Amino acid sequence: NAGVTQTPKFRILKIGQSMTLQCTQDMNHNYMYWYRQDPGMGLKLIYYSVGAGITDKGEVPNGYNVSRSTTEDFPLRLELAAPSQTSVYFCASSYPGASGELFFGEGSRLTVL
Amino acid sequence: QKEVEQNSGPLSVPEGAIASLNCTYSDRGSQSFFWYRQYSGKSPELIMSIYSNGDKEDGRFTAQLNKASQYVSLLIRDSQPSDSATYLCAVNGGNQFYFGTGTSLTVIP
Numbered sequence: 001n002a003g004v005t006q007t008p009k010f011r012i013l014k015i016g017q018s019m020t021l022q023c024t025q026d027m028n029h030n031y032m033y034w035y036r037q038d039p040g041m042g043l044k045l046i047y048y049s050v051g052a053g054i055t056d057k058g059e060v061p062n063g064y065n066v067s068r069s070t071t072e073d074f075p076l077r078l079e080l081a082a083p084s085q086t087s088v089y090f091c092a093s094s095y096p097g098a099s100g101e102l103f104f105g106e107g108s109r110l111t112v113l
Numbered sequence: 114q115k116e117v118e119q120n121s122g123p124l125s126v127p128e129g130a131i132a133s134l135n136c137t138y139s140d141r142g143s144q145s146f147f148w149y150r151q152y153s154g155k156s157p158e159l160i161m162s163i164y165s166n167g168d169k170e171d172g173r174f175t176a177q178l179n180k181a182s183q184y185v186s187l188l189i190r191d192s193q194p195s196d197s198a199t200y201l202c203a204v205n206g207g208n209q210f211y212f213g214t215g216t217s218l219t220v221i222p
Contacts, residue, residue: 031208033209033210035212040121040214041214041215042117042201042212042213042214042215043157043201043212044212045209045210045211048208048209050208056208058209090156090157094210100145100205101147101159101162102147102149102157102159102203102210104156104157104158105156106155106156107155107156
């Protein structure tokens with residue numbers, strides 16, 4: 001009963017490095033999301049996808065890229081990491097429609113030094 | 114920019130009391146409203162959803178929705194120390210969910 005799985009759970013990057021946060025869900029959800037959460041703050045949407053091959057920007061997309069080649073996977077790419085990208089990243093998925101609740105992964109804590 | 118606002122707290126209540134958490138939202142077209150609980154260092158988990166005006170009860174939790182006032186609230190009765198967490202209000206606006214900054218609740222034994 002995996003649900004939404006994120007890897008890695010922790011990562012330290014140097015400024016300018018790149019990396020990919022992986023997200024996989026086994027619930028056959030069409031909708032997937034990437035959020036970041038800074039200390040004492042709510043969740044800010046980075047990118048979302050309503051199905052394979054379809055992605056769209058959220059509130060804070062700068063410095064990130066995504067792809068959605070399958071229903072299950074929604075990786076988030078950080079290019080040229082900056083200290084401002086130090087945060088906790090959550091991947092989530094949901095059924096389509098207004099009543100769909102979000103199911104979250106356990107989060108990935110990223111530090112950029 | 115669709116906004117969801119919550120009092121950040123912290124809110125402290127004694128064990129056994131009622132905790133009241135409030136949320137307002139800006140988009141009148143929003144249809145679905147959610148309360149998530151987030152323990153420190155953990156991911157958010159859904160505790161209540163509400164879609165129509167009025168009250169919805171689930172155990173010790175009651176969600177209240179007033180679309181005319183664009184207001185959602187969560188009442189926690191008989192508060193327990195295990196309820197100590199941050200509570201996030203979320204609003205579904207089309208394909209996106211918008212979150213408030215959360216209210217930190219501490220239940221004092």
